[in-house]
Amino acid sequence: MVRVFINGYGNIGRRLASAFSHDKEIQFIGIGKYSIDNKVDEAFSKKFPVYVPDEKVPEFKGKGYDISGTISDAIKESDLVIDAAKDGFGYSNKVNFYVPLNKPAIFQGGEDRTGEKKVADIIHNSRINYDKVTNQKYVIQGSCNVSGMGRIMQPMIEKFGDKIQRYDVTLIRRWADLEDKKEVKDSIEWDKNPHHQDDVKSFLPSVKLYVESYKVPSRMMHLHQMIIRFKDKVPYFDSISDIYHEEFGVAVLANAKGTADIRLKARELGFEHDDTNMVHIHEETMRKSDDTLKILYSDDQTGIVIPENHLLFQSMALGKSKKQAYEHTDSLFQISKKRDLLVKQFG
Ligand SMILES: NC(=O)c1ccc[n+]([C@@H]2O[C@H](COP(=O)([O-])OP(=O)(O)OC[C@H]3O[C@@H](n4cnc5c(N)ncnc54)[C@H](OP(=O)(O)O)[C@@H]3O)[C@@H](O)[C@H]2O)c1
Numbered sequence: 001m002v003r004v005f006i007n008g009y010g011n012i013g014r015r016l017a018s019a020f021s022h023d024k025e026i027q028f029i030g031i032g033k034y035s036i037d038n039k040v041d042e043a044f045s046k047k048f049p050v051y052v053p054d055e056k057v058p059e060f061k062g063k064g065y066d067i068s069g070t071i072s073d074a075i076k077e078s079d080l081v082i083d084a085a086k087d088g089f090g091y092s093n094k095v096n097f098y099v100p101l102n103k104p105a106i107f108q109g110g111e112d113r114t115g116e117k118k119v120a121d122i123i124h125n126s127r128i129n130y131d132k133v134t135n136q137k138y139v140i141q142g143s144c145n146v147s148g149m150g151r152i153m154q155p156m157i158e159k160f161g162d163k164i165q166r167y168d169v170t171l172i173r174r175w176a177d178l179e180d181k182k183e184v185k186d187s188i189e190w191d192k193n194p195h196h197q198d199d200v201k202s203f204l205p206s207v208k209l210y211v212e213s214y215k216v217p218s219r220m221m222h223l224h225q226m227i228i229r230f231k232d233k234v235p236y237f238d239s240i241s242d243i244y245h246e247e248f249g250v251a252v253l254a255n256a257k258g259t260a261d262i263r264l265k266a267r268e269l270g271f272e273h274d275d276t277n278m279v280h281i282h283e284e285t286m287r288k289s290d291d292t293l294k295i296l297y298s299d300d301q302t303g304i305v306i307p308e309n310h311l312l313f314q315s316m317a318l319g320k321s322k323k324q325a326y327e328h329t330d331s332l333f334q335i336s337k338k339r340d341l342l343v344k345q346f347g
Helices: 011-022 038-045 054-062 071-077 089-098 126-133 144-164 195-205 261-269 303-315 322-333 337-344
Strands: 002-007 024-030 048-054 082-085 103-108 138-139 166-174 210-217 220-228 250-253 277-280 287-289 291-301
Touching: 002 011, 002 071, 011 024, 011 038, 011 303, 038 048, 048 054, 048 071, 071 089, 071 303, 082 089, 082 303, 089 103, 089 322, 103 303, 126 144, 126 303, 126 322, 138 303, 144 166, 144 195, 144 250, 144 277, 144 291, 144 303, 210 250, 250 337, 261 337, 303 322, 322 337
Parallel strands: 002 024, 002 082, 024 048, 082 103, 103 138, 166 210, 250 277
Antiparallel strands: 166 220, 220 291, 277 291, 287 291
16 A cells, blocks of 8 residues: 655645545555644644654653654655645755655645746646656645636636637635634735746646736635637537536536635535535626636635645556546545535525
8 A cells, every 4th residue: 555644734734634544545654743733733633643853853742742753754654745835845845855765745836846946847737637647756736726727727628629719817815724823914915926827837838828816805715717718709508517517626606605605604514624625616607798708716725635636646656547536536525425515505
């Protein structure tokens, strides 16, 4: 069995640990933790083996934590590491551990694909390049926004191909995640140079895409407005479900009022970590005018990348077919069932 270590236990790491620790097809080595806070207690209460940096061993032991070893011990014991460090620390982990110990690694979307601190040459999006990451040593899982855009754009490309002229996307991003301690500032901030455009173009090089990004005072998901311009009139389709009804991790909803409605419904329905793990197209806001189609969809920022990491892992480390991988990921995350529940609530 492939042995997997999750290095980092923040918003993404703790979700990865919940999922991978339940996957009977792998051996879960444990998680890496860097500071003492309430998340350490959570990790112990979930019975995850906890590994800490060498220099932090006395501090953790001094506070009575029964740690399983050092980060370097855990990496040595593993066949693959999923790095869930805060932005940029994945690069130092690669240089200090993964390369010297000759271990493959998955990195998260806050790491670089180009420049001095690049960690990998390829960004994964399961809908687009699942097969290309098989047997790769280092791969970045696209960020939440990048994962969502790929998931919406690829079915459009497959259906309408070169009838499409260009995409203009406005990302309305949440300020902080639900469990973040940081204050949500009363401001709307803009991004001078959103990385999302180049990230998506890395796996969809021939599309014309222009992305703007704004951060708003909310903790409840991202919202994307996608304007698709066709070379001629918008082709006929009855409903957006005609295009997306069989898409993994896409729910077509009709009467949610906002992102909080969906997040709070996920909580009420008992979805783990309050995640839906998908994007939700808000069908009632769709507009067609001459050559222009507008789609609005919300993107579960914390949840969407977790099954994506799981799919990427199955391609990279197990070389599974995409069909088998989707089936296994669906059984672990219950995504189809969650989608049906959301459609029933907001359909
Ligand atoms: N949050 C999201 O919605 C989201 C969505 C998609 C992608 N991402 C990406 O996922 C990555 C992690 O984001 P996050 O939101 O989980 O950040 P986070 O909540 O700030 O957690 C980061 C974790 O990194 C740990 N850490 C510190 N130094 C480390 C090191 N050298 N190696 C490994 N871990 C280290 C921290 O440990 P301690 O707490 O113990 O100090 C913390 O638990 C980033 O690349 C981010 O861009 C985030």
